[in-house]
Amino acid sequence: MNAQAVDQYFKDHRETHLDELKSFLRIPSISALSEHKEDMQQAAEWLIAAFEHAGLENAKIDATEGHPVVYADWLHAEGKPTVLVYGHYDVQPVDPLHLWETAPFEPQVRDNKLYARGASDDKGQVFMHVKAIEALLKLEGELPVNVKFIIEGEEEIGSPNLPKYVEENQDLLASDIIVISDTGMQGPGRPAVCYGLRxxxxxxxxxxxxxxxxxxxxxxxxxxxxxxxxxxxxxxxxxxxxxxxxxxxxxxxLEVSDKEREEFAALHFDLEHEKKEIGISEDFGEKDYSFVERTWIRxxxxxxxxxxxxxxxxxxxxxxxxxxxxxxxxxxxxxxxxxxxxxxxxxxxxxxxxxxxxxxxxFDKGKPFLTPYDHPAIQAAGRSYEKVYGVPTAFTRMGGSIPIVAAFDEILGLPVVLMGFGLASENFHAPNEHFHLENFDKGLRVISDYLFEVAELD
Amino acid sequence: MNAQAVDQYFKDHRETHLDELKSFLRIPSISALSEHKEDMQQAAEWLIAAFEHAGLENAKIDATEGHPVVYADWLHAEGKPTVLVYGHYDVQPVDPLHLWETAPFEPQVRDNKLYARGASDDKGQVFMHVKAIEALLKLEGELPVNVKFIIEGEEEIGSPNLPKYVEENQDLLASDIIVISDTGMQGPGRPAVCYGLRxxxxxxxxxxxxxxxxxxxxxxxxxxxxxxxxxxxxxxxxxxxxxxxxxxxxxxxLEVSDKEREEFAALHFDLEHEKKEIGISEDFGEKDYSFVERTWIRxxxxxxxxxxxxxxxxxxxxxxxxxxxxxxxxxxxxxxxxxxxxxxxxxxxxxxxxxxxxxxxxFDKGKPFLTPYDHPAIQAAGRSYEKVYGVPTAFTRMGGSIPIVAAFDEILGLPVVLMGFGLASENFHAPNEHFHLENFDKGLRVISDYLFEVAELD
Structure with a gap:
């Protein structure tokens, strides 16, 4: 692949891409509120059109007992791995509305940040995957790997119907790696690949x-x-x-290796800053583990x-x-x-x-999830980030739980790569959600590169 | 004293006495509710008239920052002890009104029980002291001891103004014993003198x-x-x-003497009955103390x-x-x-x-109170009960706190005798409050006798 050609493609199409993303963001696809049922359908149809425009095939809307699941694929890279991209087209409610500086469903770019509900979580990140595929297909007529998309409409309400869908469509979804872009980076300019959840x-x-x-x-x-x-x-x-x-x-x-713990230590987590942020004078917990370790691996x-x-x-x-x-x-x-x-x-x-x-x-339960951090698919993601951002990638875990990730891991038995482009400051689930376009621009290049990295695995 | 003459006097005047008590009970003297301010004054005036009718002297209504205090005395028993009788003329609110079988301020006798708010707590018990004095003065023209009454109108709201009143009127209230009839007996036919509170x-x-x-x-x-x-x-x-x-x-x-603990054991407290009443399968607490002891002396x-x-x-x-x-x-x-x-x-x-x-x-604090159980004034009360009820008197403590008792004890430094005629089943503070007239009849005789018992102390 000619990386410069791909970069140029994204530069040339930036305005068009942003306009397209804005049209996606204008659809108030709030899964929690029944009055938005038609908007959910409209968002699913918007995705079908975007998939087909990108050159993906077999695009379809599958009904569930709740909001539909959208699927598409491109499967012509014979003998190459298959990447399953998961994301969601539904968004959180927008209350309290009066705290929004501009209307949540009227996207606006200010200071190189795109403001709208769903800009970062998760329409913006899903959109980047579609456009990365589109760029490669337009430029080269083919992809280095096989790709499948599964984009659901119920993530913000706990994915009640997705495990059953995955269970019943194991052949359709059969892949080698699952990539999810629905999380965040370590900070501005600090890329991260998350490989474990509690x-x-x-x-x-x-x-x-x-x-x-x-x-x-x-x-x-x-x-x-x-x-x-x-x-x-x-x-x-x-x-x-x-x-x-x-x-x-x-x-x-599971014991965590010294090497992995050394990687955590190398992240230079700023404990004093964190303590100030949350308003505590001292941290707490098992003395043999750092703050980060207590929340990630304990x-x-x-x-x-x-x-x-x-x-x-x-x-x-x-x-x-x-x-x-x-x-x-x-x-x-x-x-x-x-x-x-x-x-x-x-x-x-x-x-x-x-x-x-x-x-x-x-109460309801959720399994922990872990893709070994030295798994080739994880390390490959780190290389793609580093090429674009110019700094080493952090390999992180998260203390929270995303039950659907564990379900993918469990039902399909695949390594999951959490490749997020959001920032903690971007107001997910809150008024004035936004997405830093620096990470939109760089993310397109990271995702494109990653498909070539994955093609080299095996 | 001729006890038979006194008994006969109470028998002869029973209807009159009950009619008088009913007129007292008809006054809705609810201290907690400001709309009853005039009723408070009316109840105080009712007491003044009753005191004067009984032959008590110096009857007066003393204003406080809240509801007034009523005072009266008879001080002609030269060289004899002075008994200070404390009680209250205010009553609890009557909500929920719909649960009353007959109106709370329309007293009615049913099944030898007098139903009305305040029948037992505390107008009925205050009234008995007035009538016992009246009987002795009518029959003999004098009392065996000096007597002072202090009846307040704020007991049900925590006696906010009484400690100051007592502090400022120590000479007026100077006495040898304080008698309070505002508590209960051990059970039907089982008289009790309470000598300690937590x-x-x-x-x-x-x-x-x-x-x-x-x-x-x-x-x-x-x-x-x-x-x-x-x-x-x-x-x-x-x-x-x-x-x-x-x-x-x-x-x-304070260590409690073996003798006192033997008295507690002799009360034959029915633990199984109590456990069933409150719905527990096992009791709890310090293993060296009985259920009663844990709540009274620990x-x-x-x-x-x-x-x-x-x-x-x-x-x-x-x-x-x-x-x-x-x-x-x-x-x-x-x-x-x-x-x-x-x-x-x-x-x-x-x-x-x-x-x-x-x-x-x-939070607000209250001191514990104790009159030594072998104090002559306590033992004398026990004898008076036993003479009338024909069974030994229980000498008890209570687990609860009555802050005003501790205040009396502290400010005036006097032994306090809690000489109650109520029963736990009489719905103090609840709908259908009532007073067993058996204890009204016997109580009049106990109180009369007690004045002669006290006269013999010294």
Missing amino acids: GLAGIQIDVNGPKGDLHSGIYGGAVQNPLHAIVEILQSFRDQEGLIQVEGFYDDV PTLEVNGITGGFSGEGIKTVLPAEASAKITCRLVPDQDPDDIVAKLKAHVESHKPAGVTVEITE | GLAGIQIDVNGPKGDLHSGIYGGAVQNPLHAIVEILQSFRDQEGLIQVEGFYDDV PTLEVNGITGGFSGEGIKTVLPAEASAKITCRLVPDQDPDDIVAKLKAHVESHKPAGVTVEITE
Whole structure:
């Protein structure tokens, strides 16, 4: 490939590309709001047209029980790997509308940033993949690899129908690598490839004591207080350093290699800046792990809420009838959410305080995800970024959970490459969402290059 | 005194007495509601008339910043002790009105029980003292002791102005014994003299972490969670048996004599019945003390409420910015509320978890109260009950706190005798409040007898 020719193509077509992206962004495809059902269909049709214009084939809209899935492919690179590109055409709601400087569905470029709902999350990033394919097909008439697109309309509402779709269309979606551009870079000018996410498991604990609230004067000291009981349970989960005391909790935690940890250390994470940002005077957690490591490669157990007793102003001397707490764990490879929930339950059972009954309710679970960071597809993405940005690529994990990524990993059994072009400052899910066009321009080149990098793998 | 003559007097005047009490009960003297301000004045004036009719002297209404205090005396028993009778003429609100079987301020006798707001708490019991005096003065022209009445109109709203009034009128109120009839018996036919109450001290603990709620995926494991921090603090307060771990907490707790504890054991408290009533399968607390002892003679520390994080349905993976808890201690003699609050604060300070800030707010305090159970005035009350009811009197304490009792004890330095005629089933503060007239009839005789018992003390 002539990289200069590709770069020139993107320069020559920049205005056209931005105009096309704006037309995509003008469609208010808010998946959460039923009044936008027709907009969802319109956005799906917009994609079909864009796919066909790019030279992709077999473009189709597949109905689901919710919003449709859009598919297209180009499969003429015989003997070469197949890349599956996942993204979503739905966007978040726009409330509070009055905080937007310009209307969310009237895209506007200011200061080389494109403002609109979906500009970065995720229409802008999906669009870049389409245009990269289009450029190569226009310039060379062919692609170095096979490509499939699967773009869904329900990511912002938790992808309720996608796992079933993937399950039922395994042959259609069969590939060698999945590429997702729906995350962010390390910072301006600092490209990152994310290769791991934490999973999720959680329970609600309900403690019941006396059948009604009691007067703490009349009964205090002789009746177990459900609030004390729940405190006793919750305290038993962690030690003062945050180390989780649930038996077997760490059994399946994969050791992370020294090399990988050295890479984390080399990221020069600015702890003081971070502490200032979130407003804490000291960080917390396992002393053998850095801030970044605690959030990327270590599992957690967090209390997300406690309720019980009197919460008004002042004093009420009540011994409450019940107390409740919600806890969630972030999991790392190879922890299994079902196994962790079973261990949490066993822990509560064996730490049940005297004088109360305890009930447990399970929450939805998500598996952790990991593509080995030295996987060729991950390293290749790093090379593509470095060629365009001129700096080494950060290989990162993320502390959060994207259940659909784990589902892809699990159902299709493929390496997933999270190749994001967003920035943390771009107001995903908030008013004035925008996309830095520097990363739009560079991203087109990174994606084009990556297809050639993947072609060299095997 | 001729006890038979007194008994006959009460029998002869029963209808008149009940009619008079009903006229008192018809006045809706709800201290909490400002629209009843004139009713408060009317109730005070009703008392003045009743005092004068009884033969009491110096009857007067003393204004306070709130509702007035009513005073009267009879001081012609030279060389004899003076008994100060405290009570209140205000009543609780009547909501929810629709649950009353008959209107709260239209007294009605059904099944030998007098139904009306204030029938038992406390107009009925105050009225008995007035009529006992009246009977003796009518029959004999004199009393065996000196008597003073102080009846306030703000007990149901926490007696905000009474301590100042008592402080400023120490000469007027100077006495040898304070008698209060505003509590209950052990049960039907089971008289009780209460000689001790627990005190109260409490704090609110506010834990602050990051400046805003954080995503538990992005930050979980590296930032202290205020909910975990408050759990750590709360758990540090007690051990699993309920024993309080605050340094010096038990230092000033008076030992209770074996004899007194034998008296408690002899009360034949029905633990199984109590457990069934409040709906617990097992009781809780210090193993060296009985259920009754834990609530009467042992101090407590109870969490009354915890708030923090997400309390809606389902899951929200938040690491909250703050958490809060309210705790109160019930105190026993000679614990001092100020000292206990200082110890609680020192405890929190020395158990402050890493990574958060902690603020403490103090609540109102109340001292514990104790008249030694073998005090002659207490034992005399027991004899008077036994003569009338024909069964031994229980000498009890109560787990709750009545701040005004401790204030009397503290300001006037007098033994307080809690000589109640109510029953726990009589719906104090609730719809269908009533008073068993058996205890009205017997109570008149107990009170009359008690004045002669006191006359024999010294």
